[in-house]
Amino acid sequence: MTLPYLPRLLCISLATFFLIHLALGLGVSLIARPAARLGERIRPHLAARCLLVLRLLPAVGAALIVVVVCLPSYLWLEPEAPTERVGFGCLAVALLGIAMWGISLARGLRAAAGSRRFLRQCQREGRRARLPGELANACMDTWIVEGTAPLLALGGIVRPRLVISRGVVSALSPEELAAALRHERAHWTSRDNLKRLCILLTPGILPFAGSSRTLGRGWRKFAEWAADDRAVDGSARRSFALAAALVRVARMSADAPPSSLARLLGDTDQLAARVDRLLRPAPPSQLPAGPRPILALSAILLMAGSLAAAILQPDALYSVHLALEHLVE
Numbered sequence: 154m155t156l157p158y159l160p161r162l163l164c165i166s167l168a169t170f171f172l173i174h175l176a177l178g179l180g181v182s183l184i185a186r187p188a189a190r191l192g193e194r195i196r197p198h199l200a201a202r203c204l205l206v207l208r209l210l211p212a213v214g215a216a217l218i219v220v221v222v223c224l225p226s227y228l229w230l231e232p233e234a235p236t237e238r239v240g241f242g243c244l245a246v247a248l249l250g251i252a253m254w255g256i257s258l259a260r261g262l263r264a265a266a267g268s269r270r271f272l273r274q275c276q277r278e279g280r281r282a283r284l285p286g287e288l289a290n291a292c293m294d295t296w297i298v299e300g301t302a303p304l305l306a307l308g309g310i311v312r313p314r315l316v317i318s319r320g321v322v323s324a325l326s327p328e329e330l331a332a333a334l335r336h337e338r339a340h341w342t343s344r345d346n347l348k349r350l351c352i353l354l355t356p357g358i359l360p361f362a363g364s365s366r367t368l369g370r371g372w373r374k375f376a377e378w379a380a381d382d383r384a385v386d387g388s389a390r391r392s393f394a395l396a397a398a399l400v401r402v403a404r405m406s407a408d409a410p411p412s413s414l415a416r417l418l419g420d421t422d423q424l425a426a427r428v429d430r431l432l433r434p435a436p437p438s439q440l441p442a443g444p445r446p447i448l449a450l451s452a453i454l455l456m457a458g459s460l461a462a463a464i465l466q467p468d469a470l471y472s473v474h475l476a477l478e479h480l481v482e
Contacts, residue, residue: 155238162227164239164247169223170215171250177211178358182365189371197378198343204375205348208368212355252360261354272308275316282317297322303405307337310347324401332384332395333402339383345376374423381427396431399424 156164188207192200279298294314298304301320308314315337325333340346352369385391403424 154241154244161239162224164243165227166219166223167247167250168243170219171246171253173218174211174215174250174253174356175358177214178365181207181211181368182358185365185367185371189367192371192375197375197382201343201372201375201379204368204372205352208352208365208372209355211358249360253356256360257354257356261350264353265350268308272314272316275308276314279316301405303402305333305337305402307340307346310344310350313341313346320405321402324405325398326394328390328394329398329401332391333398335384335391336380336395339380340376342383343376343379345380348372348376374426377423377427378430381431385431392431396428399428399431 185207188204192204275296275298279296282295282297294312296314296316298316298318300318302318303321303324304316304318305321306316308316315334321333322330352372357365381395384395
């Protein structure tokens with residue numbers, strides 16, 4: 154099949170992205186489980202960041218290589234011929250890249266649209282309330298929805314909105330409710346909703362294989378642990394109050410349909426571990442992480458910069474262009 158200059162460039166870029174993304178994704182999948190286990194030895198917020206970086210690394214790394222390396226080599230060294238033949242293999246791989254991005258974008262946009270519809274429905278059926286005490290200046294709208302469903306969730310990315318059911322407000326004591334609201338505020342401070350959306354928008358290794366469940370579940374677990382730690386802020390009283398709130402809402406959710414489970418609970422299979430952490434005087438994950446993660450990240454950035462400088466040399470660009478020519482054929 155013959156294509157003009159720019160469509161050929163698009164086809165090559167998509168095919169190159171798919172192949173690099175596949176290679177990086179397979180590499181990340183090999184270290185996903187050890188990384189998730191290692192996260193339990195460091196502070197939860199740092200563990201959540203590391204797993205998020207690993208989850209986004211294949212897509213971000215492949216996109217950077219295509220933009221920084223492949224596009225310059227093609228634009229600099231490829232003559233502007235009216236048309237040129239593109240092989241079936243390159244077209245097939247490019248179509249896989251289109252399918253991969255299409256599925257991930259549809260998944261993320263569908264989740265964002267569903268969340269928006271849910272918030273609008275809650276605003277129509279509920280009424281605005283004011284956060285108690287120290288949370289009054291949290292810059293978050295709070296809506297109380299009538300009903301006994303165990304609902305306590307934070308929605309929105311640019312403008313956060315807390316949605317609480319009347320049943321939760323009635324079931325929790327003022328201290329427990331304040332601890333639960335501090336937990337949701339911690340999610341907002343960490344921009345966890347934005348991170349969730351980025352994970353949904355990021356493609357999996359293959360178009361129909363889904364995303365990395367190990368990294369996704371690990372990130373959600375450590376994000377909840379980090380929000381718990383920020384909510385209690387080292388206070389044993391707050392820690393006990395948040396643990397009690399989790400247990401109360403979990404009991405309310407026992408007979409509720411899955412769609413009405415409170416966001417406060419996160420992954421319900423991690424509830425016991427969260428309550429256990431909150432009731433411990435000194436959880437192991439509270440130990441200082443030390444300089445090792447920072448040194449490791451600095452080493453990775455240094456290696457990436459050195460690699461980019463080496464690749465952008467003229468000889469390297471010629472080699473990349475030659476590889477692209479083989480891909481097109």
